[in-house]
Amino acid sequence: MGDRVLSDMFAPSRVAVVGATESEGSIGRAIVENLRDDFDGETVPVNPNYDEVFGLRSYPDLASAPDVDLAVVVVPPGAVVDVVRDAGEAGVPNVVVITAGFGETGSEGAARERELQSVADEYDINLVGPNSLGVMSTPVGLNATFGPENALQGSMSFMSQSGAFITAVLDWANDQGIGFRDVVSLGNEAVLDETDFVRAWGDDPDTNVVLGYLEGIDDGQSFVDAAREVTDDTPIVLVKSGRTDAGAQAASSHTGSLAGSDRAYQAGLEQAGVLRVETVQELFDYAQMLAGQPLPERDDLAIVTNAGGPGVMTTDAVGDSDLSMASFSEETLSELSETMPEEANIYNPIDTIGDADVERFRTALDLALADDNVGAAVVLSAPTAVIDFRDLAEEVADLQEEHGKPVAAVLMGGERTERAAEVLGEVGIPNYFDPARAVRSLDALATYRDISERTYEAPTEFDVDREQAEAVLARAKERGDNRLGVEAMDLLSAYGIPTPESDIVDKPEDAVSVAQDIEGEVVMKIVSPDILHKSDIGGVKVGVGNEDVYDAYEDLVTRARNYQPDATILGVQVQETVDLDAGTETIVGMNRDPQFGPLLLFGLGGIFVEIIEDTTFRVAPVSEREAREMTEEIDAAPLLRGARGREPADVDDVVESIQRLSQLVTDFPAILELDINPLVATPDGVQAIDVRLTVDTDKL
Structure with a gap:
């Protein structure tokens, strides 16, 4: 959306109230009274049914009114779009739509909201709402809300996606002697959202702290980018409600089931430098x-x-x-x-x-x-x-x-x-x-x-083979499937993540041939996009000697057929054996969050990853520092550093693998979920033993 200049919204010389009235109990009356009581500037009622409102001259429309800096719209839902268009024609730069009956009410309201957004964009209007309580700015006595009282003056600016929350907070804050600079009820955020106000208040030398109550953030990455810049000089403290794991219910990967919607918010807000609190008490204690x-x-x-x-x-x-x-x-x-x-x-x-x-x-x-x-x-x-x-x-x-x-x-x-x-x-x-x-x-x-x-570091750009990665992902689309397993190991190799020597074969005699070219015993795994947990059905054989490879192939295929007769069997992977006892099994993964994008996971890996849940998260792309912090935050970090006399793992290689995966999932938005489990970390480096991913074939 770009940076918007919102200073006139909070320091207007003239405010129009479209829908102003003296009718008892009406919102139009409450807003005019609030402005009349405290506003330093001029209040302009707009209503064709009145010549004056509370002794103030009333105009039939914005075109006939004197130039205004801010228009507050309190008309029936069906008339709002025309009023905002009139505001655009009259050159009004800022509009607050109090009226409800838009996206929060169903398909008809949502269509009306899209039209409202289109008109605001056409005329480049800074629009708050619809379905907003209004805005306040104490330095000029601006109370363009229908709340029962004005805020005390202070240096904190406050935004909320709940208008009711604002009225409750102001009542409590006034009792506690806590003041504010600007207050905004965000409403439905058809145009302006939390990111716009974070940027605006970050540029305001008189806002010392930015506070907020948020139920969701539509564009998480934009918010992180804006907040990361603002928090260099201005603290941001937020209550983020809605701590649910509903997003994990449809997940098929380990990372997806561990992520959950709130993990993305927590990771994104931490990376942005936002202080997240759980209660209103903490919000104002910290502020x-x-x-x-x-x-x-x-x-x-x-x-x-x-x-x-x-x-x-x-x-x-x-x-x-x-x-x-x-x-x-x-x-x-x-x-x-x-x-x-x-x-x-x-x-x-x-x-x-x-x-x-x-x-x-x-x-x-x-x-x-x-x-x-x-x-x-x-x-x-x-x-x-x-x-x-x-x-x-x-x-x-x-x-x-x-x-x-x-x-x-x-x-x-x-x-x-x-x-x-x-x-x-x-x-x-x-x-x-x-x-x-x-x-x-x-x-x-x-x-x-x-x-x-702290200093923000740009993510490292590694030299990778994008063409090879594209070819691997195209296989899913070619066979009409959105899942890939060990047949996608070349995807990791294309991005420089080390993998053991291996090949996928669809005949037992070919399995024997591949095994003969690999030194020592091999690991054999069934390859099927329909069988996610291979170990659970006996779909993995470890320590297979050359003389047993043929029979092992036949046994793996038979087990898979018995377990799921309609499963697609692509063959068997024959893989070099990696000594798991010589290293630490970790997991590196990604789940694409609808608000924040690729959410990276790192933690203790292996078959019990979802039981142990020793994991940490970041929103990609990540810098080298952020990737290293991930390796230090898990409870099992001492294992990587060489606990109990163990030789330390090559943590630098682990950090680089996290960064390379970050680049991969950033480069390919079609990847929805991805697990490397285990990524074995040894003193000599790392090896990605297994991988599975889900892709959106429509984006390939």
Whole structure:
């Protein structure tokens, strides 16, 4: 879709409401009232049935109205397309369609939505919706929604695919004193979608954090590309609902059954640098920390508390995170020893004990933040008679600014914490009741620091034989089948993935001839696109000597015929034996996700892969760094590195094989699923022992 300029949408001088009315309980009335109450610019009602609305002159159509920057459309579904066309003719650059009754209602509505999209494209209109709650922008008081209240002003921009979610969040956020810059209800996303707003807010210097509630992403790869660029400077935090494995139900490969729809989202969002959260609480816990606090230079956390129990809880939370407890320097410990009571604990966590006043808290926090071994701090206080939370908040705010290190506050209590939380909030320090929330938020801050510092590497382009690969894939189309097995080993060879010496034969005497040319005993496998799990039916024979090859061929074919009489039998593969005990069996695979495209899998392989499920995922194409991370993330990674006295596998060859498979499935969109299982990793390199894939023959 390309980058769109959306600044006029959020800073309009004049907003038209098409369908404005004074009718009680109507959406057209609610939007005009919301604009009238707070909007800095001019509100222009458009309705041929009125001369004025709430004292504002009303125009019969957009053509007769003065030039507007944003039109909000609240007319019956059948009239929307004509209104948007009128907006295009009038040169209106931005339109929000509130009206429902489009793609969400069935085939007739979907056809109307396609027409709406076509008109918007014709006139190059930035269109939000249809079926949208509307948009907000607090710097200009813009509330072009039919929600019950406006947002407070802040530096976070928020988008949602659910309008109801926005009204609930705003009600809660206003109660919590949490503000926003821009708010968008995405609606049906006929034109503008989440990727457009990620790009727009990434270019906005006044948006410090991008937040979102998403149920789906239509173009996952475009979103990843946009978000990867934006997260260099602006954090993105998303709630992604719909954690289902429905996509795996129709999968036939190991990779397909392990992938599931949510795995693609998780992999894509991680690669894009997006912080994904599970709850609304986490969304705003992280957002407030990211918006208000500097990035830590190190992951070592100091805890200053007046309550031993909550201090232990905080320490446990650190243990559950990727942060660590800071070890204070001897100088810090010496000064704490001199300034704290004898009963206090000067080691981390610093327990100033229950009679600590604000000055003792200040001294302890000042020494902790001054220590070069400390990257961030949690200040935790239970209410006591000698602590005034507001005074403590002012001291914490001063020390955070003085030392420039991130601080989270945990002032535990009810009403007495409210004013203190306001004091802290004014300088961007979040206050949490639960210490675990504070630690998780600081952990998110450290994670974003790592995201902002990483460098994107372009995928390696290997020299491959595309013509040979095309010829192998064409075989499926020639025989009218969409599945290939070991007969596709040449596909891997074409892309430089090592395979053992082998051949496929359709006569027992040919099997004997091939085996005689291979040194040592051979492995023999039935070759049939209809028999996916060959081992389950005895369709694989290992360690076959030359004298037994003829009989082994006959036995394999007989077993296959007995198991599935109507199966297509292409022959038997005779393959060089690879010593599995000398290496580690891994799996490398791909399942093509409808939103994100090729989803790569790497993990511990073999016949129990779906039982063990020791796997990790990435969206292709992947860089060398991303491929290497995959080899490090699985639980069985120590096996590759040489655990228990084993000689280390050639991990570089594993990494290269992942990259080469990534290039293969990127080059050929017709490949829907692919498994290399096992890919045996030994100290001398890798060997792809078996392969199976599913293709879309219409794309070949």
